[in-house]
Amino acid sequence: MLSEGVGLALALALRPRGRSRTDGIVSREEVAAAVTELIVEAKGAVAREKARELREAAAEAWAPEGPSRNAFQAVVGRWKKAAS
């Protein structure tokens, strides 16, 4: 989701282990390539820019009247009503 939907991350390939499964481990070469791509290379620039945007949006989400704070007040408001 983070790589395809939000464009924030790069997907890593899992090291294969027999048949169709993998052992869930990403090789160090794969990590090194992805980190270089993300931090240095042009392809990572999109993800870097997206990360900046999301960092700002995350801060705004909990600012007064921010969407997350409002959603939080809404659910907590229901609890208050239930309690009174």
Next chain:
Amino acid sequence: MEREAAPPAPAPAPDKPAAHVVLLASPGAGHVLPMAELVRRVVTHHGDGAEFTATLVTYTNFSAAEHSFNALPPSVSTAVLPEVPLDDLPADARVETRILTVIKRALPHIRDLLRSLLAAAPAGVAAFVPDVFSSWALEVSAELGIPGYIFCTSNLTAMHSIIHIPELDKTTACDCEFRDLPEPVRLPGCVPLRGADLADPFQDRTDPVYPLMVELANKCLLADGFIVNTFDAMEHEAIAAFNVLSDRGGYPPAYAVGPFVRTCSERRRRQPAGIPAGRVRGENQQRHRARRGGMGPAGGDPEPRGHRRVPVALRVELDAGGRGRGRAVAGVAAVRRAEDQRGDAV
């Protein structure tokens, strides 16, 4: 039942007792830490002046010997559910099977705890909030007439994919694993998910954990609402589409209240030294001490300062997995190596 403070804390005004909220975090720091952050916000960020007190409940199984929540506000009490036996599980049971078994077996303890809190709290219990793994507990809160809300420590796409599993289970041939589905799973507003992208415990339908996960997904639907650690800018379409489904009555409403993150400096300032950690840290601490010479297990700063930056969540999750599959064991080994290298540099 071990209590570390007498819940609920005194009400701010004698004529209006504080509403009490009970939160339940399943084992693993990935659940305990966001839940601790949620409870902190419940008692400190309130709209028009009404106050909340809260009890944060954790399990003994798979937890460090001591859960220390020094950073929690004084209006938050903590309670630890008694340990439940797991000796009868096969040695190769997955970690998720173990955790979900703990949760199911501890339900009577949750009932006892909620009953005693109902009796003690002047204004009753306004809400009960388990995380996704503990969704079975919603049956207990419903039975006691307490509104129940699931806290999803991940995003809404993850939450939506979990509650979609029972449907996927019914409509997929028994002999087909989800990773072999020819088409991606398309949930309204969500990125299409390849079957292989679904959570690991869904990937082997013959494993005992699979029916447990389907059961877990069904129990989630007992909730009066989902509190999700996501935010509009991250999942705008997924949130909007889910709300449409919820308005039609199929699903509980979702509240996108995230992200529950803190800056590193905040974390360092607030994080208590005894944050729940697993076996991995304990062993390494001893090794560090041995290397630095003579610091007894009970003495002083439990870790060299810089080490606290290593994500504790990672270590505990890996530790929990260490009893399960080789993959997690390999992960633990990697973390240990990393720690050893740092240890040498100290």
